[in-house]
Amino acid sequence: MYLFVNGQVIKEEEAALSPFDHGYMYGVGLFETFRLYEGHPFLLDDHFRRLSKGLASLSIDWKMEKEQVLDALQALSDANGIKNAYVRWNVSAGIGPLGLYTDTYSKPTTIVYMKPIPEEMGTEKTGILLKLRRNSPEGVDRLKSHHYLNNLLAKREIGNDPTREGIFLSEKGYLAEGIVSNLFWIKGDTVYTPDTDTGILNGITRQFILALCKKNQIPFEIGCYSVEALLEADGAFLTNSIQEVVKLTEFDGQAFKKEQPFIEWLQQQYKLFRHSLWSKSEL
Structure with a gap:
């Protein structure tokens, strides 16, 4: 599996996360799961509207334009060779000090996972x-x-x-x-x-x-x-x-x-x- 990590498409074995990422230490992070149907990310705007609102409430300073999101999905789809896919778009707080942090997180960690999925599933x-x-x-x-x-x-x-x-x-x-x-x-x-x-x-x-x-x-x-x-x-x-x-x-x-x-x-x-x-x- 190829992943999208902070702007780069890399092999899963090359991915690394800091032990000081507050998404790992304290669970400060959000994600969205959605599907690609022949490359189309269904209800993408609704997913990212919810994601952006939630991240703002956690004081995580994160923003990507829709064009950037689509470019990332296309690159990941091409790398994995799939057009019908499960996508998990994950944004964690990023590196912070040891202890509970109350300021704004300015360098969050973005990881996007993608795996193949059958077009038809159990109903x-x-x-x-x-x-x-x-x-x-x-x-x-x-x-x-x-x-x-x-x-x-x-x-x-x-x-x-x-x-x-x-x-x-x-x-x-x-x-x-x-x-x-x-x-x-x-x-x-x-x-x-x-x-x-x-x-x-x-x-x-x-x-x-x-x-x-x-x-x-x-x-x-x-x-x-x-x-x-x-x-x-x-x-x-x-x-x-x-x-x-x-x-x-x-x-x-x-x-x-x-x-x-x-x-x-x-x-x-x-x-x-x-x-x-x-x-x-x-x-």
Whole structure:
């Protein structure tokens, strides 16, 4: 694998990180994961808008123009010889003194990872109610940060089966999100999803799905819901930027209806836009 590290494309074995990088020492860093579809980075503008806002909140002085980002992705795509890819764009604070640092980080570390991915992935999963609760965000909002221990422990709880996804409850007992996904369900003609007030990540694909609902005048509600709301649903699905829209066949041992035309419609809509859209605002 070739990586993009601070402006250069290098082999993975040549990559190095300072032991004083605060992304390693204290978890001060953020990342975005997204896909290339035949070279097109789907919803790139939305991902980098979120990344830039989050980095600013951490006092990490980082900026790249869109043209620079696209050049980096093209160079990395060419080096790895792939056009359909998983991309992780990682920005950490960079080198700092030993101890908690309160000033602005002016020399962050940028690392971009890219690996091949099949254009079509699994479209169904089983939902498992986790015993472990979703931890509260470190700050006001949930950032896509290096603090991933809560997710890792949840993954260990359910194991490595790729057809299973753990569903978190918030610390207050409300439905929250999956280990690596946002959660939606359908009851009647209305789509439901937990509010970010539950401490979930406001996923880019989550935002795209809500924008699709708004554009097509599909009723949706955002709020704080108990487990019963999901158990009584007609159907449910998960979203993230790598796996797209994934239907839940069951939750906590209770099966949903096999026929889910709305979820199938969403999956088709995703395919329609994924080779061309830069932002949900283009809808």
